[in-house]
Amino acid sequence: MSSLERKLNAGEFVVTAEMPFIDGGGQEEIVRQLEPMRAFADAFNATDNPSAHAHCSSLAVSIGLLAAGAEPVMQLVCRDRNRLALEADLMGASMHGIENICCLTGDDVTAGDEPEARRVFDLDGVQLVTLARALDHGRYLSGRPISPAPHFFVGAVENPSAPPLDYRVRRAAKKAMAGARFLQLQICFRPELLERFMRAAHDTGVTRRIAMIPSICILRTVGGMRFVASSVPGLDVPPETVRRVEQASDPEVECFDIAYELATHALAQPGVAGLHFISFRKDAGIAALCRRLGIPPRIERETNGYSASVALR
Amino acid sequence: MSAGGRIAARLEHVVKKPIWGCQMCGQCVLHSTGMTCPMTCPKTLRNGPCGGVRANGNCEVKPEMRCVWLKAVERADRLPLWRGHVDDLRPPVDNSLQGTSSWLNLFSGRDRQVPAGWADVEP
Numbered sequence: 287m288s289s290l291e292r293k294l295n296a297g298e299f300v301v302t303a304e305m306p307f308i309d310g311g312g313q314e315e316i317v318r319q320l321e322p323m324r325a326f327a328d329a330f331n332a333t334d335n336p337s338a339h340a341h342c343s344s345l346a347v348s349i350g351l352l353a354a355g356a357e358p359v360m361q362l363v364c365r366d367r368n369r370l371a372l373e374a375d376l377m378g379a380s381m382h383g384i385e386n387i388c389c390l391t392g393d394d395v396t397a398g399d400e401p402e403a404r405r406v407f408d409l410d411g412v413q414l415v416t417l418a419r420a421l422d423h424g425r426y427l428s429g430r431p432i433s434p435a436p437h438f439f440v441g442a443v444e445n446p447s448a449p450p451l452d453y454r455v456r457r458a459a460k461k462a463m464a465g466a467r468f469l470q471l472q473i474c475f476r477p478e479l480l481e482r483f484m485r486a487a488h489d490t491g492v493t494r495r496i497a498m499i500p501s502i503c504i505l506r507t508v509g510g511m512r513f514v515a516s517s518v519p520g521l522d523v524p525p526e527t528v529r530r531v532e533q534a535s536d537p538e539v540e541c542f543d544i545a546y547e548l549a550t551h552a553l554a555q556p557g558v559a560g561l562h563f564i565s566f567r568k569d570a571g572i573a574a575l576c577r578r579l580g581i582p583p584r585i586e587r588e589t590n591g592y593s594a595s596v597a598l599r
Numbered sequence: 600m601s602a603g604g605r606i607a608a609r610l611e612h613v614v615k616k617p618i619w620g621c622q623m624c625g626q627c628v629l630h631s632t633g634m635t636c637p638m639t640c641p642k643t644l645r646n647g648p649c650g651g652v653r654a655n656g657n658c659e660v661k662p663e664m665r666c667v668w669l670k671a672v673e674r675a676d677r678l679p680l681w682r683g684h685v686d687d688l689r690p691p692v693d694n695s696l697q698g699t700s701s702w703l704n705l706f707s708g709r710d711r712q713v714p715a716g717w718a719d720v721e722p
Contacts, residue, residue: 365642369691391642391649394660405642412646413691420716427691429715445650453672456686457647463722464688472650519651519659 288385289357290329291439294468294497299594300560301581302359302470302499303327303572305351307341316350322570325583327563329357329386331470335366337518338398345375348384359441359470360384363392368408369417369427376421380436388441388470389414393519412457412464415442419465440465445472446483446500448520455486462496469496470562473503473514475523475544477551484555493557500552504565504575505541508532538567542575549579553594600699607700625696626710631684633674640667645689648672690717 293300303323308315320330332347348358360379362372376387391411395403409417420427424435442461446454458469474480480500487493505511511531515523527544534540552558561581565571576583582592600608608623615621619629622638628645629636637645641660648668651659658664675685690713696704704710713721 391644393651394642396660397651407642407644408694409691410642410644410646411649412688416688416717416720419720423716423720425716425719427714427716429719443650445652447654448648448650448652449654449656449666450648450652450669450672453647453668460646460686460688465720520649520653522654 287437288329288439290359290386291467293328294559297559299581299587299592300329300497300499301327301576301584302329302331302560302562304331304333304562304564305347307333307336307339308347308350309341313350313353316347317354320351320354320356323563323565323572324356325585326573326576326581328560328584329359331359331361331388331562334361334363334390334392335398336393338365338393338395338400338403340398340400345379345382345384348379349382352383357386358384359386359388361388361390362414363390364407364409364411364414365392365395365405368406372409372414372417373421373426376418376438377432377436380421380438385437386439386441387418388443389418389466390443397517397519411442412461415440415461415464415466422465439467441468441470442466443472444469444483445474445520447472447474447476447479447522451479451482452486454483455490455492458487458496459490459492462492466496468559469498471498471500472520473501473518473564475503475514475521475527475548477548479522480552481555484557488556493559497559498557499560499562500555500558501562501564502545502549502552502575504545504563504567504571505531506538506567506571507541508537510566511537511541542571545575546578549575553579558594604700604703607703608698611700611702623698623701624692625699625701625704626693627701627705628689630678630681631675631687631689633671633676633678633685635667635671635674637667637671643692644668645692647685688722690714690721 332344334344348360351358418440444458563572619636620639652666
């Protein structure tokens with residue numbers, strides 16, 4: 287059982303962090319990217335061609351993370367593979383001891399730099415969750431038995447700030463019904479929408495069936511903020527947030543303050559099981575934010591216990 | 600495909616294409632999706648909207664088009680029958696049925712066949 291599964295089952299607060307994409311440099315590059323954040327996160331997301339840009343595969347990076355002594359969360363998107371290829375990658379992941387799987391439908395090819403590529407979407411994100419559970423039950427989709435059966439701790443993603451807003455919690459419930467056990471929520475720059483989502487998820491009992499992990503994005507520059515606001519599908523960044531960074535004397539400090547404010551707000555929502563951090567800074571931005579939020583390093587949390595004190599549970 | 604099957608498929612296409620933009624997937628779920636065809640979603644998603652829907656409710660892929668699933672959810676919640684079906688888990692598309700008549704597949708039960716591995720874990 288992965289430590290992410292064990293901790294979420296035990297109701298412990300978790301921190302996950304997104305690995306930057308890797309384009310080469312071997313195992314040393316994985317270790318170099320991991321180092322600034324490894325003390326704080328319980329597990330690290332290996333992304334699967336994020337924003338429809340090709341990079342080293344999430345399976346390869348997950349294997350590298352394991353080799354570096356870190357626990358991976360392997361993302362899998364439906365955009366680039368049909369069901370056979372998805373099954374093969376899941377089985378390959380299991381063979382290497384990768385259990386945490388995050389299932390996504392995926393941004394469209396038009397969001398990337400090769401928009402002429404064929405989009406696949408043979409399955410959708412919810413069906414991919416079910417597929418991972420079928421393998422976990424010891425059968426390929428066809429029904430062909432797998433012995434020994436792999437074990438997966440399956441998660442997915444939901445976007446609290448994309449329409450139809452009231453349906454998002456029902457979609458989260460559908461993912462829970464399909465077998466997802468954790469949801470890493472899309473970055474949300476509109477706290478009132480995260481609040482609306484979490485309140486509804488809490489009131490309808492969804493947070494008791496699936497661990498909710500809001501994402502916090504640490505940006506660094508005006509250009510980065512403008513890019514996120516205009517080019518990342520499904521993100522709704524208020525113009526005043528963009529202006530705030532544009533008018534700041536030090537955009538990096540301002541971006542950090544915004545991340546801190548959003549994280550503090552997310553921690554105060556009912557039923558939040560942890561936080562997922564995505565940093566566009568080259569330095570130890572995630573570690574610095576965790577310290578400012580009062581989230582201790584992983585070892586300290588494991589030794590002394592920790593629960594985000596402001597969260598209602 | 601038999602001659603009868605071809606005729607049924609042709610007839611179905613003539614009726615359903617102008618009204619719902621039918622893509623002839625052969626396993627129609629219109630009644631579960633607010634009489635909105637999910638195969639007209641550029642990602643052909645059958646279990647709800649992706650996370651890329653724009654703040655104005657338009658499609659990530661086709662910015663000028665309203666998200667198919669926004670319409671589906673709104674309409675499903677207004678349907679007198681099948682209202683809750685929009686929350687059901689729909690299995691992967693059986694691509695071998697593409698171009699066949701979903702009417703015939705409904706009568707024969709062929710459109711309800713799912714892969715054995717799927718049936719094992721279906722909620």
